[in-house]
Amino acid sequence: MVDNIINNFTTVDNSSLVDKVEANLVELLQNRKLKVGDVIPKEIELVETLGVSRTVIREALARLRTMGLIESKKKKGSVITSPDIFGIMSKSMNPHILDQETLKEIFEIRLVLEIGMADFIFQKITKEDINELKEIVKNEPLSSESHLFNIDHEIKFHGKLYEITGNKTMKTFQRMLLPIFDYVHNSGLLQKQLEQKKFVSHKGLVDILENGSPELFRNAMRNHLENHFARLIMSAENVG
């Protein structure tokens, strides 16, 4: 009996005014199918239409702005923008704040991406790309002297691979994840380097890109990243 009464109260709307206005505005964007560049109503108009103070309107607009949905210009008002989805994310990508489990998962995603990219790389790669890769590899520090491998160089090589896919979003994604990788490498989150047993070197990967197939490349990349995998698995076992 009492439970029923209580349950009737659980639907109390807990959201703040700003939440509602925000939802309202987002809905406006979605339903009206507004295009990039379209302007949305002025603050004052919204104040009158929605019946709340300018403070509330402004905070709601501020949210859309930080989400990259709109951009505000003096005099002109607020216009819809094509959000840089990962740009927003990158601000919250603070390795110090993300918990370790998430960090590890993000690291996994990187590995997944690089193996899965093979098809697109082969589809898009040009002669110039291969030459550029060769150039990068040429300047590669010897594996013997890089016990803790040269992370800058890693980024350069693998970054180029992302570039070749021609997928800007994916490239942005990688750039965003870089601080994470850096952090994960420097932290104790991964097992310390086993031995540096890269069955397939960067040079080997380039060779395959030149003469091989996506299938070969996937397996080679899998091998190349063997260390990372091994370390991830081990630390997972330590945790679990």
Add this chain to the structure above:
Amino acid sequence: MVDNIINNFTTVDNSSLVDKVEANLVELLQNRKLKVGDVIPKEIELVETLGVSRTVIREALARLRTMGLIESKKKKGSVITSPDIFGIMSKSMNPHILDQETLKEIFEIRLVLEIGMADFIFQKITKEDINELKEIVKNEPLSSESHLFNIDHEIKFHGKLYEITGNKTMKTFQRMLLPIFDYVHNSGLLQKQLEQKKFVSHKGLVDILENGSPELFRNAMRNHLENHFARLIMSAENVG
């Protein structure tokens, strides 16, 4: 002469007060290496320390809040939270707003992920998972009757694969991308279905999961997604 003078003025920082305060706060989070749950200074304290109005402080805090970096409670103040990075992103994941190029790129990322996942799936998959997949496949509509293939069913099957990886972040990522896929499928963004030539069916994938290897699975998945690839490539050619 005049040019020099002018040039001296070009370094005027264009950022608003809020921008500066925001940067200040983010830096605070990063440098002080604050942990989740730590409280940050009260609004009033920040007003006094930084010498700006509460309005500015509040908007900066609002930004951190929408980025999921902090959470504000009455009386208690603002505490640092572990941000749900993809949760934030999903709000700006409005297919109507994202431009077509980005949409296509996101779709590509999906394909890349699913091919690259193979290793993790094999590493984590259990007997129960396989049984569950079999169950899903059993209820599969016949491919003959699903000219435009059953998207709900696709999501169910592929979603389960994401789940098996045990990578919650990746799963979240997928969930976030679903509206995009839905939209891309229903839009004219992809070539209309060629013929439904799936060399490898869902059932075939399950068989491989049970008896095959990651390498086999990757190739099978590549094949399975052949339609998507073909359509992406074609529409890319149309554009380019």
Add this chain to the structure above:
DNA sequence: TAGTTTTGTTATGTCATACATAATACATCA
């Protein structure tokens, strides 16, 4: 008349103050 400067208008950015509201700690009373 063409081109430049000035002025005015408009919408966002910032400030200040007051009050509302929720959460907590403290005091009060049965």
Add this chain to the structure above:
DNA sequence: TGATGTATTATGTATGACATAACAAAACTA
């Protein structure tokens, strides 16, 4: 003691004022 009311505190909302940038129209000069 333990439930209940009350004070305090920090965020939430409202309002009014002024600052500033962008743009447009008017005014002015060559």
